[in-house]
Amino acid sequence: MSIMQPEIEMVDRSTRSIRYLEHGWPSELCRWHAHEECELHLIVASRGKAFVGDYIGDFKAGDLFMTGPNLPHNWVTDQVWSEPLATRDMLVQFSHESVEKLAEGFPEFSQVLNILQMSQSGIQFEGFNPTFARGHMEAIRDSKGAERILSFVRFLVRLNEHAEKKILSAAKLIQPQGGSKHARIGQVIDHVIKNFREEISVAQASELAGMTQATFSRNFQAVTGHGFVDFVNRVRIGQACGMLYASDDQVTAICHKAGFKNLANFNRHFLKLKGMTPSEYRDTARKDLAPAMGSTS
Template identity: 80%
Template sequence: MSIIAPEIEMVDRSTRSIRYLEHGWPNELCRWHAHEEYELHLITATRGKAFVGDYIGDFKAGDLFMTGPNLPHNWITDKVWTEPAPTRDMLVQFSHESVGKLAEGFPEFAQVLQLLQLAQSGILFEGFNPTFARGHMESIRDNKGAERILAFVRFLVRLNEHAEKKTLSAAKLIQPEGGSKQARIAEVVDFIVKNFSDVISVGQAADMARMTEITFSRNFQAVTGHSFVEFLNRIRIGEACGMLYASDDQIITISQMAGFKNLANFNRHFLKVKGMTPSEYRDTARKDLAPQMEPTS
């Protein structure tokens, strides 16, 4: 079992379709966990490290995130903050089913489903005005019944319109759906995810998608937002992240298991994708996410 296996949280939605929470820091809710619901999460105080799936990055007050179903997450305030924060987190949890049924009843709302698809990997809404974000959260908090739902829907629409959406976790990169070209690209994505450690060439992938290499490369970039090689490396790095913090295997062994035949190449791509070296990633993940051991006498 991984030393940082997430705690699974069960959310009771029997009497409400969305759940609003806010809490300070430190708090027992600040933990590495996952749940079936989507979560909109606004940081209102402190700064530190954000953990979303295999993503590790900095967060600061005003940052707004969205996480998808069963995507582990946690926000850990840096230890330079010695005074408790009365309110550090404002968050809303909701199900795919609720938004899906809304889109069924109101086709104009269906475009918001694209936002939920991105959230499978986790989203940071870069540059979203923190005052507006807090205002939306407060409106959801302060309203009841149908008015709360309207406030929530209004926030989702604004977020969907926001241009700067940064996806976070390589391990949760989603499979696109849609027309025939997208479906063929999705087949390739599925193959990559399942066979990431194998040697997979652009030519092989293009043959699988029944396209020429030029056409395949153009369509793959359009659908995934990455070139084929970039995407393959992101998947491999994502898999390596899991092995780094869940095992004591040597980094060279992990690099080979992830599909990199050259350690220097692995280190270079890892640094590019994660912003830190593999050893730094392992140290950071274990220090901040591993359960705190009681001192022994």
């Protein structure tokens, strides 16, 4: 399934206005997909890469996200995690339209529409207390009928009050057609993510997309917001981050495992994207990795 052609998921709301789910890892539910419903998504365990629209970033246990209608998303646990997890994700799916109708009936609730608008690009609620987030999710899970709706609304109000909301995707929505440029660019993106260690030139990527180099470069920039070489480096640095905080491999070894041929080049790109050296990143990440792992055992 292409990163630019997400699987479309249909949610039955004929008997309930919100849907609660939780699942472990690995799971068939961990896939690149989109749906009409908004989604609140709490990561309970592991670390890895978040893909939301055209955003690629790190996630860890306790991170809380919201995605808007039809915004493709997936959370990919890093390959260095080998043990299955009983519960990795807790999530709630709900209708944007239902919340809008609630605000029509109760004007005091209209302020919550702000985060629904923001969620069209994806939101990460940075610094939101993970214990509180899990408590709200459990309250929704463990209640029924009107009580479940009240628990859900209470959570939305708290999230709206939270100050640190990080907007994730530059593109609100990408809806490719079968043979469109989006679909062909998506094939290249899939190839890069699955084969990030291999060398792939702009010429090879252009051929894979069935475009001239000039057309490919222009379309890739338009679809992803990044030049092709920049995108490849971002994917590789993201993979390197996972190796740094979850293994004791030397930086030189990780450089080559991530697909870089030159240590100086690796260090330069890492510093540009992360604002610190690989060694500094490892030290910083491990400081908050231990408590996160302890809470998910």
